[in-house]
Amino acid sequence: IVFYKLAQECQDSCSPKKRKYYYQKALYHDPTLGDVYYQLGFFLEKEGNPAEALTWYKKAAAIDFTHHEAHYIVGYQYFREHSYEMALRHLFVSEQAEPKYAKWRNPNELHPSTWENNYYIARIYEKRNNYQLALKHYEMSQAQGGSLFLKAWVGLGVIYHLMGDHRNAASAASNVMSVRGASEVGKQLQRYIDTGQYPEILSDD
Numbered sequence: 001i002v003f004y005k006l007a008q009e010c011q012d013s014c015s016p017k018k019r020k021y022y023y024q025k026a027l028y029h030d031p032t033l034g035d036v037y038y039q040l041g042f043f044l045e046k047e048g049n050p051a052e053a054l055t056w057y058k059k060a061a062a063i064d065f066t067h068h069e070a071h072y073i074v075g076y077q078y079f080r081e082h083s084y085e086m087a088l089r090h091l092f093v094s095e096q097a098e099p100k101y102a103k104w105r106n107p108n109e110l111h112p113s114t115w116e117n118n119y120y121i122a123r124i125y126e127k128r129n130n131y132q133l134a135l136k137h138y139e140m141s142q143a144q145g146g147s148l149f150l151k152a153w154v155g156l157g158v159i160y161h162l163m164g165d166h167r168n169a170a171s172a173a174s175n176v177m178s179v180r181g182a183s184e185v186g187k188q189l190q191r192y193i194d195t196g197q198y199p200e201i202l203s204d205d
Helices: 002-009 016-029 034-046 050-063 068-080 084-096 114-127 131-144 149-162 166-178 183-195
Strands: none
Touching: 002 016, 002 034, 016 034, 034 050, 034 068, 050 068, 068 084, 068 114, 084 114, 114 131, 114 149, 131 149, 149 166, 149 183, 166 183
16 A cells, blocks of 8 residues: 555656556555556556556456446447447446546546546447437536537437437537537538438447
């Protein structure tokens, strides 16, 4: 635990190499510290080894059921692999977990937060044709803002259309088009409403 605290407390004064050394020593002395696995995975990711990093993130998630960031990363990876049941399991854990380690993080070391969990949960429910739950999580994602709020707004429009709520679907398209620089995305949603051509901005998910 001493080396773990040293790594946390010296983030502004230590080199990454020194902090990594502290985490390795912490793991040697106590292999039950879930955040240590997460941190070592983060270093591997920064060093260009994402596949190996994911192994460490999975270890962190397995050891610490409340590790917000580890469960998000693992859940997102399962989403990309179309393993939706496993993705939901981890994304829900991340959504409900308190990001208790955030106070130790440098801002550029933080992974995405709750709004992205809700977005990917919504995407899974949409793919499963569970429109009510998709709507709920798109709404949560859009309301919380963040980097995916625009995609969440498009998702809302899609779900409204699928549920036969054409007024709210059209309103979503209009709202997206009113966002600076997003008129083309709004046109994608309107085209979907008019022709059934799925919005390109969501097709990569």
